[in-house]
Amino acid sequence: MNQLLLWVSVLTSLLEAFAATDMSGKVFIFPKESNSAHVSLITHLEKPLQNFTVCLRAYTDLSRSYSLFSYSIQTKSNEIVIYKPRIGEYHFIIGGDIVFFRVSELFPEPVHICASWESSSGIAELWVNGKPLVRKGLRQGYSLGAHPKIVLGQEQDSYGGRFDKSQSFVGEIGDLYMWDSVLSPQDIQLVYTGSYIKPNILDWQALNYKTQGYVVTKPQRWS
Numbered sequence: 001m002n003q004l005l006l007w008v009s010v011l012t013s014l015l016e017a018f019a020a021t022d023m024s025g026k027v028f029i030f031p032k033e034s035n036s037a038h039v040s041l042i043t044h045l046e047k048p049l050q051n052f053t054v055c056l057r058a059y060t061d062l063s064r065s066y067s068l069f070s071y072s073i074q075t076k077s078n079e080i081v082i083y084k085p086r087i088g089e090y091h092f093i094i095g096g097d098i099v100f101f102r103v104s105e106l107f108p109e110p111v112h113i114c115a116s117w118e119s120s121s122g123i124a125e126l127w128v129n130g131k132p133l134v135r136k137g138l139r140q141g142y143s144l145g146a147h148p149k150i151v152l153g154q155e156q157d158s159y160g161g162r163f164d165k166s167q168s169f170v171g172e173i174g175d176l177y178m179w180d181s182v183l184s185p186q187d188i189q190l191v192y193t194g195s196y197i198k199p200n201i202l203d204w205q206a207l208n209y210k211t212q213g214y215v216v217t218k219p220q221r222w223s
């Protein structure tokens, strides 16, 4: 790398580091249904992913379907999706394939969710409020594409766009973390109870993001 390029890249990383926001104790509120309001989460994921865990808290009184987490790559809009089709059910999509999870739940109640997937076994785990749901499997041996566009508040039907109002999220989202490994049950419990386990993909305490449309940041009032 020549000198100039090196400095440009050092400067870019510095700027990006400074752009990270500590969102501890805060949430994004998506106050109104739309096909545009969303948060783009910026990562530096340069290599395909074999394993991951993503955790977040959400509070909504929507009874229709909505997307909680949408990770697209250039060639596949549904590379990772955590989707809530109705009360008592979750959809977890990996590389365009889908598995279903059933859960007994109160409504409307704040929820803590952790979803993980391991390529070598294909096993998908979903933990709701620290409780493991029946494990499913899909896409064994697959690798998830790098350079994702990750969106909260909307479901991507193309790389970074083509949102559908009927799948939009209306409510509050906080405590979002993503690791490039499958967390142990002990770690899931720690995250559920609010401990910090340093993530290497998305870190709520050092979040690089961009909001678009009507999205408001406020202190969290629930947990």
Ligand SMILES: *[C@@H]1O[C@H](CO)[C@@H](O)[C@H](O)[C@H]1NC(C)=O
Pocket (backbone or CB within 6 Å): 050, 051, 118, 119, 120, 180
């Ligand atoms: C993914 O997980 C498997 C099994 O848990 C492990 O053997 C493998 O090394 C992991 N891959 C990476 C890239 O971390």
